[in-house]
Amino acid sequence: MAVKKTAADDAVTDAGESAVVPAADGGAAVVEVAPLGVTFGDNAYTSRSLFLQAGDDMREFKVLTGRVTVQGDDAEALAFLGGHADLQRLDG
Incomplete structure (x- = not known):
């Protein structure tokens, strides 16, 4: 199932920080995003x-x-x- 990104997810990704990504089991995982x-x-x-x-x-x-x-x-x-x-x- 695809996960819909929000504007907050985009802002975090653009800032090169970490993002909270929904997991398949309904939980969430923090993922480090490399700086651009x-x-x-x-x-x-x-x-x-x-x-x-x-x-x-x-x-x-x-x-x-x-x-x-x-x-x-x-x-x-x-x-x-x-x-x-x-x-x-x-x-x-």
Whole structure:
């Protein structure tokens, strides 16, 4: 049986939080919803790796087919990629 979504379900899903989904037995289950990705287009390369120093570690962002995507709630990655001269944010 299909479950009808409400406006509240859509708002929670869009916010990238958790949603309460009715279960088949009449109960409910909380489901984690992954945050939406943010994509950047690379104007210089179609394939390369970009590295961000995060404390003692390095974070790698792979550009594939001229695009790199990160989680929408990753402020550090968004700031790094958004400030890169060769990258342009494609969505949002």
